[in-house]
Amino acid sequence: MKTAFLFSGQGAQYAGMGKELFEQEEIVRETFAEASEVLGYDMAELCFTENEQLNQTEYTQPAILTVSVAFWRLLKAKGFQAEAVAGLSLGEYTALVASGALDFQTAVALVAKRGSYMTNAAPKGTGKMVAVMNAPIDVIESACEEASALGIVSPANYNTPQQIVIGGEVAAVDQAMELLKENGVKRMIPLNVSGPFHTALLKPAADQLKTALEEITFDEMQISVISNTTAKVMAQDEIKTLLERQVMSPVRFYESVDTLKELGIERVIEIGPGKVLSGFIKKIDKTLVMSRVEDSKTLSETEALLS
Numbered sequence: 001m002k003t004a005f006l007f008s009g010q011g012a013q014y015a016g017m018g019k020e021l022f023e024q025e026e027i028v029r030e031t032f033a034e035a036s037e038v039l040g041y042d043m044a045e046l047c048f049t050e051n052e053q054l055n056q057t058e059y060t061q062p063a064i065l066t067v068s069v070a071f072w073r074l075l076k077a078k079g080f081q082a083e084a085v086a087g088l089s090l091g092e093y094t095a096l097v098a099s100g101a102l103d104f105q106t107a108v109a110l111v112a113k114r115g116s117y118m119t120n121a122a123p124k125g126t127g128k129m130v131a132v133m134n135a136p137i138d139v140i141e142s143a144c145e146e147a148s149a150l151g152i153v154s155p156a157n158y159n160t161p162q163q164i165v166i167g168g169e170v171a172a173v174d175q176a177m178e179l180l181k182e183n184g185v186k187r188m189i190p191l192n193v194s195g196p197f198h199t200a201l202l203k204p205a206a207d208q209l210k211t212a213l214e215e216i217t218f219d220e221m222q223i224s225v226i227s228n229t230t231a232k233v234m235a236q237d238e239i240k241t242l243l244e245r246q247v248m249s250p251v252r253f254y255e256s257v258d259t260l261k262e263l264g265i266e267r268v269i270e271i272g273p274g275k276v277l278s279g280f281i282k283k284i285d286k287t288l289v290m291s292r293v294e295d296s297k298t299l300s301e302t303e304a305l306l307s
Contacts, residue, residue, distance in 0.1 A: 008272030009088030017273040031070035058115035068272035086226035100222040121205035127196030129167035133187035147176035156198035167196035202248040231255035
């Protein structure tokens with residue numbers, strides 16, 4: 001049975017993430033130590049204690065990457081591998097590490113910069129994001145198009161066919177919500193995020209990321225990585241361009257799952273904090289066998305499934 005590993009994105013973080021397996025597994029502790037050395041602060045303290053920094057994008061992103069890579073390394077050390085990988089936004093960087101394209105130390109330094117660029121491009125309060133539930137995609141897209149007369153607003157995450165996140169400038173997003181209400185859309189949930197990610201407001205971050213990426217060499221990918229931006233298998237020569245575009249382009253998650261299925265994937269393992277992606281998978285395709293790795297209980301369940 002072909003397996004894909006899926007990696008958590010921003011928003012999955014919580015105080016204490018990774019602590020149990022950190023205490024039990026040397027390879028997890030080594031991964032945290034590597035991150036601490038590269039970044040110059042204590043990654044275990046950031047992830048395990050109650051603090052404000054964990055929810056600040058420039059810290060959130062390297063923290064989630066560290067936890068996810070630590071859990072992936074643990075699976076790898078036990079002899080488990082995937083035929084394909086994908087991640088949700090930030091999780092795409094973990095997917096590239098798992099593919100062999102990027103070493104962890106380079107990745108953790110890069111996502112710390114990415115988080116900082118994203119914060120500066122859209123400071124808190126400059127925009128908003130709203131999850132639109134159970135509405136036809138064409139209705140959502142046309143509401144955004146009409147509301148964009150007031151400013152930037154567009155779909156930011158195609159999570160499941162029943163959940164599309166829109167984002168942009170506050171006035172334009174509010175107008176899109178009004179238009180959606182007029183079209184009979186009943187459920188819209190404002191998200192507690194630090195900025196309108198994956199919209200044109202992030203263009204300054206994309207420009208800075210392009211410069212940072214010029215200094216990085218990506219090794220040959222050993223397994224297929226599905227791009228958030230195209231929902232297709234990434235080509236080696238497209239990695240930098242796709243990562244640059246990804247910050248300000250919508251995340252096409254459910255189409256990425258369709259691509260995994262086209263590759264013959266029948267089983268998906270969510271790796272990292274939380275179970276957001278497991279929830280999405282249940283909504284997208286119930287035929288996929290699903291498991292996750294977040295603590296010792298889910299690790300042993302996943303081992304049993306993969307053995």
